[in-house]
Amino acid sequence: EPEVTQTPSHQVTQMGQEVILRCVPISNHLYFYWYRQILGQKVEFLVSFYNNEISEKSEIFDDQFSVERPDGSNFTLKIRSTKLEDSAMYFCASSETQGGEKLFFGSGTQLSVL
Amino acid sequence: QQQVKQSPQSLIVQKGGISIINCAYENTAFDYFPWYQQFPGKGPALLIAIRPDVSEKKEGRFTISFNKSAKQFSLHIMDSQPGDSATYFCAASIGRGKLIFGQGTELSVKP
Numbered sequence: 001e002p003e004v005t006q007t008p009s010h011q012v013t014q015m016g017q018e019v020i021l022r023c024v025p026i027s028n029h030l031y032f033y034w035y036r037q038i039l040g041q042k043v044e045f046l047v048s049f050y051n052n053e054i055s056e057k058s059e060i061f062d063d064q065f066s067v068e069r070p071d072g073s074n075f076t077l078k079i080r081s082t083k084l085e086d087s088a089m090y091f092c093a094s095s096e097t098q099g100g101e102k103l104f105f106g107s108g109t110q111l112s113v114l
Numbered sequence: 115q116q117q118v119k120q121s122p123q124s125l126i127v128q129k130g131g132i133s134i135i136n137c138a139y140e141n142t143a144f145d146y147f148p149w150y151q152q153f154p155g156k157g158p159a160l161l162i163a164i165r166p167d168v169s170e171k172k173e174g175r176f177t178i179s180f181n182k183s184a185k186q187f188s189l190h191i192m193d194s195q196p197g198d199s200a201t202y203f204c205a206a207s208i209g210r211g212k213l214i215f216g217q218g219t220e221l222s223v224k225p
Contacts, residue, residue, distance in 0.1 A: 004157070033211050043158060043203060043215040056210050091157045093211070100211025101146060105157030 002026045004106035006092050012112045013082055021077045021109045023092030032075045033093040033103065034067065036060070043091065049075065050098065082113045116141060118206050120216025127223050133191040135219045137204035140185065144206040148213070149178065149189050152201045161202070162189070194223045 005024040013019050025032050034046040048055040049067050066078045075094075079086055089110050093103040120137045127133045137147075146165060150158035164171045164178040164187065171178045177190040191198055201220050205213040 031211055035213075042217045043213075045212045045214070048211045056212055058212075093157075095211055098211075099146070099209045100207055100213065101148075101163065102160055103148075103211060103213065105150075105159065107155065107157050 002104075004092055004094055004104050006090075006106035006109050008109060009107065010110045010112070012114065015084060015113055016081050019079050019082055019111065021079075021090050021092075021111070023075045023077075023106055024073050025075055025092065025094030026104055027073070029094035029096050029104070031055075031095045031098060031100065032067075032069070033095075033100075034077045035091045035093060035105070036088040037091065037108075038088045046077075048100070079111075082111075084113050087111055087113045116214055118204060118214050118216045120204050120219060122219060123217065124220040125222070127194045127221065129194065129196060129223055129225050131194050131223075133194045133198065133221055133223070134188060135202055135204070135221070136186065136188045137206075137216050138184075138186045139206050139214075141206070141208070142185070143208045144214075145209070146207040147178070147180065147187050148205050148207070149176075150203045150205060150215075152203065152218075158203055191221075194221075196223045196225050199223050 032049045037043045047057040047061045064080045089108040091108045092106045148163035149161045151161045152158045175192045180187045201218045204216040
């Protein structure tokens with residue numbers, strides 16, 4: 001079964017450093033998303049992306065965050081200057097349809113900011 | 115208005131029993147209500163979903179009951195098995211892949 005692949009599975013960084021989280025969505029999907037889950041809390045929407053543009057973003061997704069599809073297969077989330085509160089599990093997801101039905105999630109990248 | 119409230123936070127059920135998880139929402143613009151299952155170390159996986167024009171949807175041992183007037187929906191897991199032990203999230207959406215998740219329910223099915 002096709003799956004969303006995320007790398008790395010764990011990332012440790014110092015506060016103020018830039019991090020890039022990488023994702024390979026399912027190959028025929030056109031809609032891409034980032035969500036995050038702070039330990040013990042619910043999964044939160046960050047951003048949706050289609051046709052090389054952000055479709056929608058949450059209030060969490062401020063100027064420190066950016067997304068990019070640098071080539072035909074990868075989808076990245078960049079955090080420019082990490083803060084302690086950015087520590088979370090970051091999930092990439094993709095879907096075939098714009099409505100966002102049947103989102104397929106990756107296994108996540110656990111980001112720890114020290 | 116964008117919140118989805120989920121209960122209980124944790125649930126222990128005997129093997130063969132029925133697991134019931136409830137969710138409530140406020141925003142009547144939500145038009146898609148999925149349930150996701152998450153095992154430790156994995157991302158959420160879509161289990162079953164419903165639209166508000168239907169009051170019930172069943173897939174195998176999993177059933178969603180939807181009450182539009184009460185703005186509530188629930189997941190029933192019949193004949194619960196130890197392999198069902200996981201965290202379950204309800205969610206709601208008005209499209210474009212923006213899911214509003216509930217807090218999650220940690221289900222433990224005892225053999």
